[in-house]
Amino acid sequence: MTGINTGLLHNYPVIDKYTGASSIPKYQTSTFSQTKLNDESRQFMYTRFGNPTVKALEEGMAYLFKSKYALAFSSGMAAISNVLMLAKTGSHIILPLEVYGGTCQFVSTILPRFGITASFVDMSSLADIEAHIQPNTCMIYIETPSNPLLKVTDIKAVCELAKKHKLLTVCDNTFMTPLYQRPFELGADVVLESATKFINGHSDVVAGVVATNDQKIYEQMYLYQKNFGGILGVEDAWLILRGMKTLGIRMEKSVYNAQKIAEFLETKKSVKKVYYPGLKSHVGHAIHMSQAANGGAVLSFVVDEKYDCDEFVSKVHIPILAVSLGGVESILSHPATMSHACLTPEERAKEGVTDNLFRLSCGIEDLSDLIDDLDRALK
Template sequence: MKFNTKLLHDVPSVDPLTGAASLPKYQVSTYHQEDIFNKQKYTYTRFGNPTIEALENGIATLENANFGLAFSSGMAAITAALMTLQTGDHVIAPKDIYGGAYQLIHDFLPNYGISSVFLEEMTAEEIGQNLKPNTKMIYIETPSNPLLKITDIREVVSIAKKFQLKTVIDNTFMTPIGQTPLDLGVDMVIHSATKFINGHSDVVAGLVATNDEKIFSALKKRQVTFGSILGPEDAWLVLRGLKTLGIRFERSTENAKKIAEFLATNEAVKKVYYPGLATHEKSTVHFSQAQSGGAVLSFDLGSRQAVADFFKNLTIPISAVSLGGVESILSYPATMSHACMSKQDRLAAGVTDGLVRLSVGIEDIEDLLDDLSNSLHQVEVMNIDE
């Protein structure tokens, strides 16, 4: 079955009890127990709920996984995955990584005796040089946020298997239609479902998929004990959003490619970061593991002032934290996704004052290109006046 058909017919969507074509929202915290001496399937929503379970089965189906779990946010999913580590363990992660994940690994895990190293490039060579006897996990994002760096998933899996390390990937940018890392041997796939999976900028949610029953049980325990399960209403909304993931992501990706090509030729743009461009240094690696360039790109306008002028003159994209909505979303990583990093760490990670990230929506491409072109023209005019 192909992806769009799977979305509509393999992700649970029909109520098994009544045949209703929209899965009911079991907006409930607790369940009447007919017989308190014998176990029943549902007892309390933090332990399990049919609407949440439908979404969990859905992400498992889409990621070709045996198990799925839904969390109250992408960060809650990341936290559960990282908290499978024990005191004394060491984790290897990339320098270019979502700011919240960086903060968790860098600022919080040391409180529990878990150490880390952040690498420029997640190559087998760099990983090999930074392996310690207590290294237990390799955490990656590909494409990464916000520099769209590409990591060779097969290479990471290969070194991880050699040293019996667990691999975790944040697959938020590609979604399961763009990349299915479990097929390449990764142990845990994480999504901020707040982004493309839900797609409508109206829910905060996280998902994890895995094939390993032991990992699933460990994550389930953390989901229940940390209390980080997604609410039924949000699970229902994500299930609803998920139905159109295929067409939304395809359209956004087509738009993103055209925008990246346009930006690459514009004088006001110093550099474009988009793995769908043949000029991206790891475009070949990316297309060996992904289906498209994705719908997020970043570009450098050279200075904070140029960024200010650009934001001021743009009319279509909303200017906001987040990505993956049906509307285009323009972000400024320095004060948004990466604000939690010190300036020194941020600059060292390549997140400059001129860097802008664009999550491309499903608007008409002509309108997006006109808007970008007008605003970039203003950036040039302002720079000449100076």
């Protein structure tokens, strides 16, 4: 049993089996020539059905997720929408109230065309989840910690409830990565992530991953991958293969920075509230720490209303102001005008997404520089 960093460099097929290259090459091809009809000597036929570079990434992902199967998709949303298509016509899905906006939009606008309905519930209440289970419910979808308020769901308890009712559990594990949170060990059937975020880690790729131990689900997902065609491009697969090798050391530094910055922000009078599951003051701290290795690299905070948010962001110089998270550089987001802009002010207020709420995805910069930068901006 090796450590995380050794494993990420050696414990899956990292050497190209066709050439011995120490970096899996980019097999930048759409098709593969055959020497005869029905050529069984060829493993690959057409890149939408499979490609050696993408296959290498999928093997790497299966190692990372400790799953039997993993499939790569063209975005986190492609992974999510393909998984949600496991629901049959006439069925019903339960999701968190504060599920990722794209997932919410897909479930609310696309799935109803297939006669699939959904309930958005407070996942911190098992009773609430159970009360929403209908005879046609087929799936409980978890996302923990949530975006942007880092609400925590008890994965094991929800999976047990789902098993009791013979429902499938799907977990969006993007915020924690499989290094720090392992939903399969807690009973999940399918785990998915936006690999755009920490897994790739360099803000230069959009990608998604679906992992499972269930052969039937894998076969269904492979069919969807092939037929909907949301496959990952070769160049992007190669970039992620490179990015994932440093996932361990990147995450270690990002999480360290996040914990220290959350503790620092908690001491500031100009900050009214800090949301970070690694803080003892966080309402979901105990559950989160029982199912994850640490608080993760994302935190949110509310600055005093008397602050001008535009002025605050103009004074933050190190984190880039942008949507997304999980890059080596710190990323500051403003949910009210970015991820949650499509909601009305009333809907946002109901969710706790106020105009003075900011989300910080901590990168690997020097901690003292990040703290000095935020401190200066908050003055």
